[in-house]
Amino acid sequence: MNDWHSDFVTAIKEELKDEKVEIKQEEYLSKEPLRIDVIIIKKEKDVKINKRIGQIFKRYNIIEYKSPDDYVSIDDYFKGLGYVYLYKSIMNAYEKSRKEVDDIKIEELTLTFVCSNLPKKLISFLAEHKIKLDNSDNGIYYIHNEWIPVQIIVLSELENVEENYPLMVLSNNMYFKNAIEKIFTSINEAKEYDNKIRLIEAAFRIDPGIVSEVIKMYADRLNEEQMKYVINNLKEANFKIYTEEELKKSIEKGMENLVIRLLKKKFSDIPEKYIKLIEDADEKTLLQIADNIFEINKIEDLEKYIVN
Known part of the structure; x- marks a missing residue:
């Protein structure tokens, strides 16, 4: 069975296997079928992630993955942002049994899109709306001017085999x-x-x-x-x-x-x-x-x- 999302979860687990993080697949955000692809939670909130793909990571890191024949659209971008804000407002803080108001701080959240190829329409859209992009890392596009740190990882552009082979x-x-x-x-x-x-x-x-x-x-x-x-x-x-x-x-x-x-x-x-x-x-x-x-x-x- 071709299940790219499960393959991606396997890859991200292999990529970050030496880091102190917990990786959950398809975390449900509500009782309705609304879910994110991957949530990476730092077990120790102040620990630094060594891999380049995790340089922006904070305590709660939401990942939206697109399979090789899919892409990150303009609407996907806003849906991803929506997932982050829903996660902040609905979910319990790590290792807490019930939700408390503002127990997940906005400063503790990040959003990552992972796709095979550069989403050119989205990039153009962001540029038109004065959203700054930084491609100082090959294959990783950092997006500024959002309330939370956002990055787009373009798998076809990654170059560090030793670090990113999964x-x-x-x-x-x-x-x-x-x-x-x-x-x-x-x-x-x-x-x-x-x-x-x-x-x-x-x-x-x-x-x-x-x-x-x-x-x-x-x-x-x-x-x-x-x-x-x-x-x-x-x-x-x-x-x-x-x-x-x-x-x-x-x-x-x-x-x-x-x-x-x-x-x-x-x-x-x-x-x-x-x-x-x-x-x-x-x-x-x-x-x-x-x-x-x-x-x-x-x-x-x-x-x-x-x-x-």
Whole structure:
């Protein structure tokens, strides 16, 4: 199922995973179906957000996201402002059980629009009405002269892959391929799998060709468990990346590199003869070597597993 808003929530969670914030999806503003896309609440109101996208953040930060085939219209802009003021007037302050008058201060609120491409009509409209814009950060447009801090994040214009890769894969960004590569090189822990896989699935809907290319290119960077996890999850999402033969070869290539890395850590230098033996070994043999790596005390011991 194509659900860009959930993909965006995944991306923003990944983007701000190291920050002290709580992220809620589709916060209802009333009993009627009136809701905002994301509300980011600082757990500690005075803590500073390190990421550039959060430089304007205060205690309560409302995010309105537009999918790749949508845009921020003039009316969307005013609706976003309306959501902020409704949130201030209706919702309880963080960790309070009931609403009190003015318990959420106007100074504690910000508004962020996130879209794939620059909303030119809106930009022109704001300029006509003397609303100042500052694009000192590539891809982030700060809007002044409003009662609250407002920014527009244009995903296709972001340039800092290291910092913004989770968001960059949701658009046709110039550095889209680099952002996908960053996802693969940052899969380190099992707890990160689900978010990373979801981002890869979302990226497929942007450019399946580039994502397939990156998966094949980085197959040898993943260990066997990671590789199988990636492929199985993407297969379940009905994305055909590999034929069965390609899948087998990719997993074997990943195992080859894993075994070579383990042996280099243990013995520093590996004669070319043994590198060749490892490259010619099948998946079962490579797995046996990896499982018994601590029992291999000299490089010649490899022959017990490889040479009949």
